[in-house]
Amino acid sequence: MNCVIEKIQRAKKDKSLVLDLSGMGLVSLPPQLWQLTALEFLDVSNNRLTSLPEAIGRLTDLKALSVWDNQLTALPESIGRLTALKVLYLHNNQLTSLPGAIGRLTALQWLDVYSNRLTELPAEIGQLAALEQLYVWGNRLTELPESIGLLKSLRVLDLSDNHLERLPPEIAKLTALETLLLNNNRLERLPPEIFQFTELKALVLDGNLLTGFHLLVGDGRPKLIQNTLKLRN
Secondary structure (H helix, E strand, C coil), rough: HHHHHHHHHHHHCEEEEEEEECCCCCCCCHHHHCCCCCCCCECCCCCCCCCCCCHHHHHHCEEEEEECCCCCCCHHHHHHCCCCCCCECCCCCCCCCCCCCCCCCCCCEEEECCCCCCCCCCCCHHCCCCCCEEECCCCCCCCCCCHHHCCCCCCCCEEECCCCCCCCCHHHCCCCCCCCCCCCCCCCCCCCCHHHCCCEEEEEEEEECCCCCCEEECCCEEEEECCCCCCCC
């Protein structure tokens, strides 16, 4: 722990905007960290953290926060105060839900929450108007909130390896979407609205129980070419 305190003290003295505390065996974050209110990049990945304290909300200048490969089961509501945040890495934890406060991260462009234990996404996810890339693969989602359609800037959506049984029609409102990964779910059909995408370049559907066969042709739009074939892995 002494070397962690030394790194924090050095960052404070140097007025550093970057602090890397990754891979240091931390089970908690020292209170001295919350004095570094000018920090823009904080990496506490690859530790043994089971929670983040509410004090994380004091670091309001943060633009990138890496907390991946820990043992987090929940996020504090104060995460919503990090309104300058553009990148948030939370993958490889044990999160079962995301707080509604995450919807206040309106500058967020990249969100990684893959390889957790999420059973749902909060409706507030739709408030992330700047979000361009969302990675939620390897969780336990059975459905998506209708508000997913509000993510007008979203270009990449990875929902593979979940338990999705249906998609909301609102997904067709993702007009900037270029990549949609839905492989290894439990989908039996797709909403017809999904064929309205105009920017889509990649659509992956294998490992589902679909009643139609879909591929990308011509102008890049997905077209239904056979609706009687049942696909299995």
